[in-house]
Amino acid sequence: MELFGIWVAALLTLCIYSFLYQDNPFYRFAEHLFVGISVGYGIVLSIHQGLVPFALKPLWAALTGESLSGLVKLIPIGVGLLFFARLSPQHVWLIRYPIAILIGFGAGIAIPNVLRANIFEQTRGTIEPFAAMHAGTLSGFGVLEAILMVAGVVCTLTYFFFSVEHRGPVKWLSKVGIAFLMIGFGSAFGNTVMGRVALLIQRVDFLLGDWLNLIS
Amino acid sequence: MNRRIVFILVALAVIIPMLLPVSLPVSVSEPTQQLYDYITALPAGSTIMLAFDYGPASLAELNPMARAVLRQCFDRDVRVIGFTLAADGTTLASTIMREVAEEKGAVDGEDYVFLGFRPGGTQVMLGMGNSISSVFETDYSGNTTTEIPMMKEITSYDEIALLIDLASGSTTELWIIYTNVRYDLQIAAGVTGVIISQMYPYLQTGQLVGLIPGILGAAQYERLIDVPAKGMLWINIESFVHLLIVLLVVIGNIIFFNQRRREE
Numbered sequence: 001m002e003l004f005g006i007w008v009a010a011l012l013t014l015c016i017y018s019f020l021y022q023d024n025p026f027y028r029f030a031e032h033l034f035v036g037i038s039v040g041y042g043i044v045l046s047i048h049q050g051l052v053p054f055a056l057k058p059l060w061a062a063l064t065g066e067s068l069s070g071l072v073k074l075i076p077i078g079v080g081l082l083f084f085a086r087l088s089p090q091h092v093w094l095i096r097y098p099i100a101i102l103i104g105f106g107a108g109i110a111i112p113n114v115l116r117a118n119i120f121e122q123t124r125g126t127i128e129p130f131a132a133m134h135a136g137t138l139s140g141f142g143v144l145e146a147i148l149m150v151a152g153v154v155c156t157l158t159y160f161f162f163s164v165e166h167r168g169p170v171k172w173l174s175k176v177g178i179a180f181l182m183i184g185f186g187s188a189f190g191n192t193v194m195g196r197v198a199l200l201i202q203r204v205d206f207l208l209g210d211w212l213n214l215i216s
Numbered sequence: 217m218n219r220r221i222v223f224i225l226v227a228l229a230v231i232i233p234m235l236l237p238v239s240l241p242v243s244v245s246e247p248t249q250q251l252y253d254y255i256t257a258l259p260a261g262s263t264i265m266l267a268f269d270y271g272p273a274s275l276a277e278l279n280p281m282a283r284a285v286l287r288q289c290f291d292r293d294v295r296v297i298g299f300t301l302a303a304d305g306t307t308l309a310s311t312i313m314r315e316v317a318e319e320k321g322a323v324d325g326e327d328y329v330f331l332g333f334r335p336g337g338t339q340v341m342l343g344m345g346n347s348i349s350s351v352f353e354t355d356y357s358g359n360t361t362t363e364i365p366m367m368k369e370i371t372s373y374d375e376i377a378l379l380i381d382l383a384s385g386s387t388t389e390l391w392i393i394y395t396n397v398r399y400d401l402q403i404a405a406g407v408t409g410v411i412i413s414q415m416y417p418y419l420q421t422g423q424l425v426g427l428i429p430g431i432l433g434a435a436q437y438e439r440l441i442d443v444p445a446k447g448m449l450w451i452n453i454e455s456f457v458h459l460l461i462v463l464l465v466v467i468g469n470i471i472f473f474n475q476r477r478r479e480e
Contacts, residue, residue: 020220020223021220038271038304041303042303042304045303045306045333045335046303046335049303049333049334049335050334050335050336053353053354106338109342110393113393113394113397113398114393116397117389117392117393117396117423118393121397121421121423122417122421124421125417125420125421125422149420184413188410188412188414191409191410191412191413191429191430192409192410193409193458193461194409194430194431194432194454194458195277195408195409195410195430195431196409197226197230197454197457197458198276198277198409198430198431198450198454199273199274199276199277200226200230200457201234201276201431201450201453201454201457202275202446202450203276204227204230204231204234205446205449205450208231208234208235214235215234215235
């Protein structure tokens with residue numbers, strides 16, 4: 001059975017890589033199979049690991065008199081079912097209620113946490129090295145790093161500041177900001193190349209090792 | 217140049233070093249070292265969480281990291297609670313945990329537990345802050361969570377020394393936003409190459425205690441635990457492909473500037 005799985009995986013891998021030559025039915029078959037299986041697997045798992053233990057089981061326990069607390073689940077189940085109102089043009093307005101609850105919950109829980117994690121903490125991280133610099137605990141390289149970081153933040157933010165015309169010093173600051181952005185994009189691109197090559201290496205390792213037994 | 221020639225060259229740059237392995241030195245970066253040191257400093261009997269937030273499409277980079285981290289934890293008697301927020305990562309995560317546990321003699325339910333998958337993302341993160349067993353009533357094998365020996369003392373993030381998120385998407389940011397900020401849970405990450413750059417601001421502020429960056433990080437971790445495996449093998453091959461890509465970029469630029477000069 002394991003050998004059969006290896007052969008299927010190897011042939012599907014070759015089907016996918018055949019796209020490098022040109023688009024063809026083998027590639028499209030493998031692509032559709034992958035999407036279909038992923039979605040099907042995801043749905044089944046979500047039902048078994050989400051819907052059944054969190055909704056159906058407690059509800060069944062309430063209906064059989066085992067534990068009446070399960071009746072509370074009727075509220076989220078009812079609100080969730082309102083999403084299907086989208087299917088009826090007459091009752092489509094009902095969908096606003098679950099969407100409102102989701103947005104309200106999402107925004108309420110996200111805004112304070114996102115502000116703290118992504119704004120306050122990042123601002124602290126940018127300024128904090130200067131406190132260490134003032135206390136004399138920062139090395140020479142650390143000082144350079146701190147100055148470079150603040151310069152990068154100021155210049156990049158200047159590039160995205162559109163309330164004044166980019167002329168004179170503002171123009172030069174924003175140009176330096178572009179340089180910082182380019183370095184950031186270059187780093188992201190380099191890392192992406194590393195990631196994509198790793199995917200290729202893993203597949204070739206599988207084909208040469210598990211399938212053809214050419215490497216141990 | 218026909219792009220298929222580039223594909224063939226890249227394929228050769230992968231296949232030849234794979235058939236004739238060459239060992240190149242791997243130096244350990246600070247973010248990887250930080251995570252290794254953090255786990256090393258944990259007292260025996262501590263518990264960490266390992267979130268397998270990736271599917272088969274990203275296993276090339278993240279599986280070697282998962283294996284290396286698990287090996288270190290089991291060697292140091294650090295208990296591991298595994299789970300996933302990615303539906304297609306469930307079987308994969310379960311297999312890795314079982315295989316490394318068998319290799320290290322770790323016992324299911326005592327040294328490690330795999331809780332499986334729960335849909336909901338953010339709700340799962342927040343829910344476990346109140347009670348892990350309310351989100352995962354049973355583990356992946358169907359055992360009641362509160363009856364699993366190692367879970368008897370663990371109720372929420374209060375008993376968790378560290379959460380390591382092995383991620384191919386934006387889950388690490390969510391873990392930081394919802395659990396580090398709200399519950400003061402220490403977070404580390406192992407991520408795919410695509411998202412490494414996004415993680416550095418969190419590392420600089422201390423919101424991440426460590427970072428394993430892509431396949432390079434996996435190789436570095438294998439070096440730290442002194443168990444060379446796929447990570448170290450593959451990073452050597454990566455080096456050849458990177459050299460080829462640099463060469464192609466240089467050649468491409470020379471051709472481009474020559475053509476432009478001729479047109480002028």
